[in-house]
Amino acid sequence: KVDIGERLAVPKSAVMDTGMRSIVFVKAVDGSFETREVSVGDEAGGYYEIVKGLSPGEEVVVSGNFFVDSEAQLTSTAGSGAGQ
Numbered sequence: 001k002v003d004i005g006e007r008l009a010v011p012k013s014a015v016m017d018t019g020m021r022s023i024v025f026v027k028a029v030d031g032s033f034e035t036r037e038v039s040v041g042d043e044a045g046g047y048y049e050i051v052k053g054l055s056p057g058e059e060v061v062v063s064g065n066f067f068v069d070s071e072a073q074l075t076s077t078a079g080s081g082a083g084q
Helices: 067-080
Strands: 010-011 022-027 031-044 047-052
Touching: none
Parallel strands: none
Antiparallel strands: 010 047, 022 031, 031 047
16 A cells, blocks of 8 residues: 545546546535536545546535436526427
8 A cells, every 4th residue: 555645536426427528516605516527536445536626625416416417408408498
């Protein structure tokens, strides 16, 4: 084992890899969730190091991200007038 010090990390389940980018859902001040692109570093013990895109103390969705993503897409589609 090698001591790598303290790093900002999130559970692997919090990160959605789209193939082009990695995203997490961050809790906003009003209680809603916003999509945030992140850069991940090392993986260890079920966690990804977050190199860029989050600050310590921000809350992220760690379970059910696909439901949050689906809801966001449905809301976006409904608001754009698609399907009319």
